[in-house]
Amino acid sequence: MTLDRQALAGMPRMSIDTTAIHHESAAHWQGVSLKDVLQHAGVPSGEQLRGHNMATMVRVTASDNYQVVFSLGELDPMLGNEQVILADTRDGQPLTKDGPFRLVLPGDKRPARWIHNVTTIDVILGNAGH
Incomplete structure (x- = not known):
């Protein structure tokens, strides 16, 4: 599946306000939940998430x-x-130098997982063997 701004526009939008972290200034971020992207791609969730799917x-x-x-x-x-x-936006503007997409994890104490210039999201299925 290919994600672009048009594909994201059809998904539920969410926003988060963050305070200054590390070298990042406070900002208003907007985009889609990674959970919604995965659901859109048909990745198992909820009650389907058991057994070998737990290793995905x-x-x-x-x-x-x-x-x-x-x-x-x-x-x-x-x-x-x-x-x-x-x-895909920061303070109401499309991401340019950090874009077109960036991960934002408001619960992280430091932004090591806030990767910018996201190019691919791979789902690596859990091993069905024991």
């Missing part, structure tokens, strides 16, 4: 090959419910 990972890669990994369980609303936004 979501890897997000930036243009400089910086990567962060989440377990599907930590993102699922019925389990970890980690809030992750795939942001």
Whole structure:
């Protein structure tokens, strides 16, 4: 599945206000929940998330090959419910130098997973073997 601004426009929007963290100034971010992106792609969630699906990972890669990994369980609303936004605007303006997309995790104490210039989101299925 290819994500662009048009694809995101059809998904529920969310926003978050953040205070200054590390070298980032306070900002108003807007985009879509990573959970909604995964749901749109048909990734298992809720009651489907059990067994080998619990070992499923979501890897997000930036243009400089910086990567962060989440377990599907930590993102699922019925389990970890980690809030992750795939942001496409900051303070009402489209992302330019950090864009077109950036991850924003308001619950993180430092922005190491706030990767900018997101290029791919891979879902790595859990091993069905025991």
